Amino acid sequence: MRLISEPPVPVKIHKMKQRVRWQHPSIVQRQIDQTSMVVDDDYQENSEFSFMVIGDSGTKSHYSHHPQRQVMEMMLKYGGDCRFVLHTGDVIYVVGSREYYPRNFIQPYREFLVGGENPDSLTYDNMVFKLPILPVLGNHDYYDVPWPYRLVAGATLPLRRIFRYKDIEIGWHGSNQGDAYARAFLDYLGGISYPLELERHLDQYYTAKTDNGRCLRYQPGEFTRLPNRYYTFRYGGIDFFALDSNTFNTPEPLPATQAGDAYRQQLQQRRLEIEQEELQILAACDKLNPNYPSEAEQLADLGGKLDQINEIKIDVEKQLESHTSADVDLEQLEWLKNRLIESWHNSEVRGRIIFLHHPPYVTEATKWHQGQTLAVRHRLRWAFDQVAATLGNLHQGRPIADLVFSGHAHCLEHLQTENTGYADSHINYIISGGSGRRPRRQREEGLELMETFHEANGISTRKVANSLLYVGRSGHGLNTRKPYSCVRVDVLGDNLPQFRITPMVTELVEDKWCDRLLNSFVI
Numbered sequence: 001m002r003l004i005s006e007p008p009v010p011v012k013i014h015k016m017k018q019r020v021r022w023q024h025p026s027i028v029q030r031q032i033d034q035t036s037m038v039v040d041d042d043y044q045e046n047s048e049f050s051f052m053v054i055g056d057s058g059t060k061s062h063y064s065h066h067p068q069r070q071v072m073e074m075m076l077k078y079g080g081d082c083r084f085v086l087h088t089g090d091v092i093y094v095v096g097s098r099e100y101y102p103r104n105f106i107q108p109y110r111e112f113l114v115g116g117e118n119p120d121s122l123t124y125d126n127m128v129f130k131l132p133i134l135p136v137l138g139n140h141d142y143y144d145v146p147w148p149y150r151l152v153a154g155a156t157l158p159l160r161r162i163f164r165y166k167d168i169e170i171g172w173h174g175s176n177q178g179d180a181y182a183r184a185f186l187d188y189l190g191g192i193s194y195p196l197e198l199e200r201h202l203d204q205y206y207t208a209k210t211d212n213g214r215c216l217r218y219q220p221g222e223f224t225r226l227p228n229r230y231y232t233f234r235y236g237g238i239d240f241f242a243l244d245s246n247t248f249n250t251p252e253p254l255p256a257t258q259a260g261d262a263y264r265q266q267l268q269q270r271r272l273e274i275e276q277e278e279l280q281i282l283a284a285c286d287k288l289n290p291n292y293p294s295e296a297e298q299l300a301d302l303g304g305k306l307d308q309i310n311e312i313k314i315d316v317e318k319q320l321e322s323h324t325s326a327d328v329d330l331e332q333l334e335w336l337k338n339r340l341i342e343s344w345h346n347s348e349v350r351g352r353i354i355f356l357h358h359p360p361y362v363t364e365a366t367k368w369h370q371g372q373t374l375a376v377r378h379r380l381r382w383a384f385d386q387v388a389a390t391l392g393n394l395h396q397g398r399p400i401a402d403l404v405f406s407g408h409a410h411c412l413e414h415l416q417t418e419n420t421g422y423a424d425s426h427i428n429y430i431i432s433g434g435s436g437r438r439p440r441r442q443r444e445e446g447l448e449l450m451e452t453f454h455e456a457n458g459i460s461t462r463k464v465a466n467s468l469l470y471v472g473r474s475g476h477g478l479n480t481r482k483p484y485s486c487v488r489v490d491v492l493g494d495n496l497p498q499f500r501i502t503p504m505v506t507e508l509v510e511d512k513w514c515d516r517l518l519n520s521f522v523i
Helices: 009-019 026-029 065-080 100-104 147-153 159-160 179-185 196-203 258-286 294-320 330-344 371-391
Strands: 032-039 049-054 085-086 133-134 208-210 215-216 231-235 239-243 351-355 403-407 410-419 428-432 448-455 458-471 483-491 498-509 512-517
Touching: 009 179, 026 032, 026 196, 049 065, 049 428, 065 483, 065 498, 065 512, 100 179, 179 330, 239 330, 258 294, 294 371, 330 351, 330 371, 410 483, 410 498, 428 483, 458 498
Parallel strands: 032 215, 032 231, 049 085, 085 133, 239 351, 351 403, 403 428
Antiparallel strands: 049 483, 208 215, 231 239, 410 428, 410 458, 448 458, 483 498, 498 512
16 A cells, blocks of 8 residues: 555645635635735845745654754854745645644744744644745645555554554644645635625735736735745746646656557556565564664665655556546646746846746656656646747747746756757756755766657657756765755846855754855856
């Protein structure tokens, strides 16, 4: 049995629409745009500002240390003047269960929360941010637990051992198809029972204005809710687009050809191999005692491998399944296309930043070859192509987006695309997914990303991107290094902005945490 499960794409979309009362008559009547917000902090008009990016953070302490908390303390040290934090997803591990929010989110980020001086009094569904943390959904924020596991998940360790998983944060509830995340971060209009109460709420909090009508006013320290699972906001003349990549990461169907059948057999064989590997890891776990520090560290590493195995299982099964058009969130992709076109036609907008969970380009060893990675790449590429075709020469050689931030890969990485033959050429991609969960290694195949294209004149393979920086797990044995990371971004200049990127890294060396800033680079 799989340790975790994931709801189908149509279910994710439907449930999230219910939670924000998508296109409710009272919302339509007021001409409210449910995908926009204004961050009302009195600084949003400044052309120069700074922000931070974190991701894949929502985990507990590891026996004697807490990497997520150390990253937070580094953020306090080097990011005191930043206006907000983008979070690239996986807010809570292993599944986004509500009982883990106090320990895995509220406690680590307490300085950013109103009432954070007494974090035990805060509830996950009533958080107010002093410094905005603006997240997108990660795959773990949608994950659930099969019922047999759920029955014993919160029970004693001996009961967990029946299922041969030790010290795994699976919780009693699971995410409830993303409901815990929605209650933690979204304006959960589905919880408002009475029509008059809903209307009063809309009139009180949806008072900001954009080109598309009224929208939610996000007020740090007072009202800090997001309007939807995907959304946009403008700050300092930069348009930010937050995407839910969990609804357009479904791998493309395997072709009904001899090559497709051969690849299907490879996937089935791979599934058998990783199931055997899982049994071997669980057998090794049975021999270790988490009460001994040296064995606890081995258990943590084995737990990381179990994480990877479950992710690989899900990706393999996604590729083997039959898919329909309902498995791709075309509505969100159309929204992104249209909003990018509007952004390029607005003379007040100086730049564009996209952030999402799944990276379109990556060299982390467990992610670069996944079907989901290619699916996200191809669907974003489609949207960018549509934008470029509509704009013509309007963008004057500039990339469709200045920066694309993502997580999912447990590392910090900077990649840049070459001429891909499509409108995702010459774009800078930054992965910030090393902010708390176990760091992972870079692949052994090298820094150049190749892609195979099926074109009219046949099949060709060419380089599409280069990895320019990678911070992740390295070394072996006593020389193993596990750096945790986040990113500071300084927006500089006026009409044509520049983005100074400063990677921030913290690492446990001889039982002491060491923080450092890596060399900045300007995009």
